[in-house]
Amino acid sequence: MLLGRTANGLYWMNRYIERAENMARLVDAGLRMALTRTQSASEEWNSVLLSAGSDAAFKQKYPDYTAANVSDFLLRDTSNPSSTMSSIETARNNARMVRTALTRETWESINEAWMSLKRMLARPIDERDLPSVLDAIKRETALIRGSFYGTMLRNEIFDFSQLGTYVERADNTARILDVKYYVLLPSISWVGSTLDNYQWESILRSVSAHRSYRWVYDADYKPTNIADYLILNVRMPRSLTFCYRFLAEHLKFLSDDYGERHACHATAEKTQAMLKAGSIKDIFDAGLHEFLAGFIRDNTRLGDEIAQDYRFY
Amino acid sequence: MRLAAFDEMLPEVSGLRRPYSAYDRWLKEQDPARLTEKMQDAERVFRKTGITFAVYGEQEASERLIPFDIVPRIISGNEWRRLTQGIEQRVQALNAFLDDIYHRQEILRAGRVPRDLIARNEAFLPEMIGVRPPAGVYTHIIGVDIVRISEDEFYVLEDNARTPSGVSYMLENRETMMQLFPELFQKIKVRPVENYPQLLRQSLAAVRPQGAKGAPTIAVLTPGSFNSAYFEHAFLADQMGVQLVEGQDLRVVDGHVAMRTTEGYKQIDVLYRRVDDSFLDPLTFRPDSALGIPGIMDVYRAGNITIANAPGTGIADDKAIYSYMPEIVEFYTGRKAILGNIPTWRCSEPDSLKYVLEHIHELVIKEVHGSGGYGMLVGPAATKKECQDFAKKLQAKPSNYIAQPTLALSTCPILTEKGLAPRHVDLRPYVLVSDRIQIVPGGLTRVALKEGSLVVNSSQGGGTKDTWVLDD
Numbered sequence: 001m002l003l004g005r006t007a008n009g010l011y012w013m014n015r016y017i018e019r020a021e022n023m024a025r026l027v028d029a030g031l032r033m034a035l036t037r038t039q040s041a042s043e044e045w046n047s048v049l050l051s052a053g054s055d056a057a058f059k060q061k062y063p064d065y066t067a068a069n070v071s072d073f074l075l076r077d078t079s080n081p082s083s084t085m086s087s088i089e090t091a092r093n094n095a096r097m098v099r100t101a102l103t104r105e106t107w108e109s110i111n112e113a114w115m116s117l118k119r120m121l122a123r124p125i126d127e128r129d130l131p132s133v134l135d136a137i138k139r140e141t142a143l144i145r146g147s148f149y150g151t152m153l154r155n156e157i158f159d160f161s162q163l164g165t166y167v168e169r170a171d172n173t174a175r176i177l178d179v180k181y182y183v184l185l186p187s188i189s190w191v192g193s194t195l196d197n198y199q200w201e202s203i204l205r206s207v208s209a210h211r212s213y214r215w216v217y218d219a220d221y222k223p224t225n226i227a228d229y230l231i232l233n234v235r236m237p238r239s240l241t242f243c244y245r246f247l248a249e250h251l252k253f254l255s256d257d258y259g260e261r262h263a264c265h266a267t268a269e270k271t272q273a274m275l276k277a278g279s280i281k282d283i284f285d286a287g288l289h290e291f292l293a294g295f296i297r298d299n300t301r302l303g304d305e306i307a308q309d310y311r312f313y
Numbered sequence: 314m315r316l317a318a319f320d321e322m323l324p325e326v327s328g329l330r331r332p333y334s335a336y337d338r339w340l341k342e343q344d345p346a347r348l349t350e351k352m353q354d355a356e357r358v359f360r361k362t363g364i365t366f367a368v369y370g371e372q373e374a375s376e377r378l379i380p381f382d383i384v385p386r387i388i389s390g391n392e393w394r395r396l397t398q399g400i401e402q403r404v405q406a407l408n409a410f411l412d413d414i415y416h417r418q419e420i421l422r423a424g425r426v427p428r429d430l431i432a433r434n435e436a437f438l439p440e441m442i443g444v445r446p447p448a449g450v451y452t453h454i455i456g457v458d459i460v461r462i463s464e465d466e467f468y469v470l471e472d473n474a475r476t477p478s479g480v481s482y483m484l485e486n487r488e489t490m491m492q493l494f495p496e497l498f499q500k501i502k503v504r505p506v507e508n509y510p511q512l513l514r515q516s517l518a519a520v521r522p523q524g525a526k527g528a529p530t531i532a533v534l535t536p537g538s539f540n541s542a543y544f545e546h547a548f549l550a551d552q553m554g555v556q557l558v559e560g561q562d563l564r565v566v567d568g569h570v571a572m573r574t575t576e577g578y579k580q581i582d583v584l585y586r587r588v589d590d591s592f593l594d595p596l597t598f599r600p601d602s603a604l605g606i607p608g609i610m611d612v613y614r615a616g617n618i619t620i621a622n623a624p625g626t627g628i629a630d631d632k633a634i635y636s637y638m639p640e641i642v643e644f645y646t647g648r649k650a651i652l653g654n655i656p657t658w659r660c661s662e663p664d665s666l667k668y669v670l671e672h673i674h675e676l677v678i679k680e681v682h683g684s685g686g687y688g689m690l691v692g693p694a695a696t697k698k699e700c701q702d703f704a705k706k707l708q709a710k711p712s713n714y715i716a717q718p719t720l721a722l723s724t725c726p727i728l729t730e731k732g733l734a735p736r737h738v739d740l741r742p743y744v745l746v747s748d749r750i751q752i753v754p755g756g757l758t759r760v761a762l763k764e765g766s767l768v769v770n771s772s773q774g775g776g777t778k779d780t781w782v783l784d785d
Contacts, residue, residue: 097538099551254575
């Protein structure tokens with residue numbers, strides 16, 4: 001038996017852990033672009049902020065797109081509710097609230113991540129330290145994930161946690177693609193100029209997939225392959241299909257356990273079926289941007305339905 | 314002013330006391346540098362596990378650690394037996410007093426406790442008149458604060474019959490000590506305290522409502538994760554394997570209290586609540602309370618839920634009532650109190666007030682309804698101006714205060730940078746009442762870390778120690 005409030009805490013704890021890490025990944029990709037293509041750096045930082053859903057808030061606070069400003073805003077600014085620091089703080093508050101549902105190892109890894117990032121992000125980050133800070137953020141969240149997978153019982157507590165992780169991850173991957181969808185469109189170029197290559201690599205880098213891509217596809221970057229990898233590949237842990245495979249699976253565990261199906265089950269299965277049936281060509285033909293916008297909308301609705309169906313509030 | 318205090322390890326007159334002999338032998342073999350290291354290890358463990366408390370009134374609502382000292386406070390089996398007899402008697406009397414106060418009020422009729430003290434007391438809940446809680450138990454979990462003055466003199470400083478806290482520190486302190494010094498526990502037989510959560514669960518299950526079928530559903534009610542004792546609430550729920558609920562999780566469904574789960578509302582039979590009376594039910598008490606459950610008092614009066622501790626138990630541990638405890642114990646148990654009270658002047662009585670004002674610099678003066686060491690004056694440690702200011706407050710509302718002599722609380726050594734140094738301590742054993750009374754052998758030893766200080770409250774810079782009751 002699980003309290004609705006506890007399920008809610010688990011769900012958001014995991015969404016925010018995922019978000020804390022995704023912010024670091026986005027900054028990492030932006031930094032790489034800015035280093036290699038200094039002339040259009042501000043444009044790249046703009047994309048990063050759009051992917052993070054934080055561009056409007058950023059512009060209110062900072063005059064220009066620089067590595068220092070963007071990383072400050074996305075990593076350590078506590079007035080930005082999605083910054084790594086805010087996210088880890090919210091994740092920890094939720095963890096504190098649901099403490100009785102977590103193993104000691106899981107709680108301690110979250111608490112320690114919070115303590116160490118709080119220390120590390122207390123002062124503005126020196127540009128020279130940025131790579132090591134990004135590494136540390138990824139390491140801390142990896143430790144949380146490790147203790148979570150290694151010690152948690154596979155029950156409803158685990159299911160609600162995973163729902164949070166995958167709803168957030170699917171949203172993040174879809175947004176990254178949507179901000180850069182135009183560089184993947186065939187009308188721009190099938191050949192791939194140097195510029196395009198940078199852009200494509202940046203997309204892969206922001207989901208930590210620039211190396212694994214080469215194991216799966218040709219050594220060359222091709223926009224359809226990149227889109228295929230991030231949307232349809234079943235094995236790629238940040239692809240939309242991968243996320244929905246697990247969302248559907250954990251929702252099924254819940255409906256089996258509780259003996260009751262809800263609206264969220266139908267929504268998740270519908271999206272999963274759509275991803276299964278589709279080919280990347282169909283998606284491009286129907287419009288990549290339209291596809292992604294629709295996906296993001298449905299994914300958000302799934303989150304709302306889960307909250308309602310399982311009495312989060 | 315320094316008081317000559319009785320040291321529980323090394324009293325000046327007689328040398329090392331027996332309960333400490335094995336520990337002392339071990340200690341002499343230790344490298345001081347290693348001990349300092351262990352002290353830091355302990356702090357890391359506490360911070361890592363998040364055993365923190367929030368301090369009210371501080372600008373930054375930050376989480377702080379209660380400092381932990383690695384020198385155990387050791388009590389012999391014999392000393393403990395004496396203490397438990399006294400505590401059991403006192404706890405019986407407290408429950409009998411509560412039952413009487415909310416029913417026939419024999420003790421008032423007999424003139425042993427003034428009627429005024431009850432009727433005008435905020436801790437007295439008229440809503441509880443005539444209500445008999447399931448199994449007839451009012452205060453299920455009690456923390457009795459005990460101080461020691463000499464080899465043979467123990468006094469009760471205060472009864473905590475509402476929602477005594479700190480038991481998680483008793484458990485974590487032991488856990489930490491066992492992690493840091495496993496070899497010590499092989500050398501010295503210390504009685505275990507680890508089973509407290511199981512005992513608590515059994516005890517709560519034993520006082521379930523009559524109508525509860527099968528194994529009762531138990532939950533811990535917390536004001537939320539921003540409460541100063543939240544760690545403890547979560548800890549106890551976790552250790553007992555029961556749900557940790559907030560008011561927002563609960564509502565009254567079909568005459569029962571139920572919690573909102575992912576599968577709908579589920580009935581609760583026993584609620585171990587860690588919120589104050591006044592927040593429990595906005596329909597009965599504070600209408601602005603968002604922490605409670607509207608209508609829970611109706612369910613309670615209908616006998617469909619056990620609330621532990623019962624609402625209204627505060628009337629038994631009120632500081633004004635405290636001074637009558639010797640009479641109360643004798644009235645209900647028919648025997649003299651085994652554990653004495655500290656002599657107390659009730660400032661509401663003109664003669665006492667006069668005495669207190671004349672001797673203000675020698676006395677400890679407390680607010681009748683205060684807790685946690687706030688709003689008190691320690692005369693000998695206060696400046697002349699502080700005494701004068703306090704005297705004005707006292708004269709303005711004498712009935713709000715009681716006064717006690719400044720006792721030379723016993724000391725126990727702590728580890729400082731310069732080695733062992735004596736500090737004043739008190740002791741809070743935890744008592745569970747159901748169809749029986751159980752006292753876990755140990756308790757929370759609070760220690761005033763500042764040299765010479767008598768204030769042991771954690772909110773005022775006190776620390777804690779592991780408390781050993783020897784299996785001898």
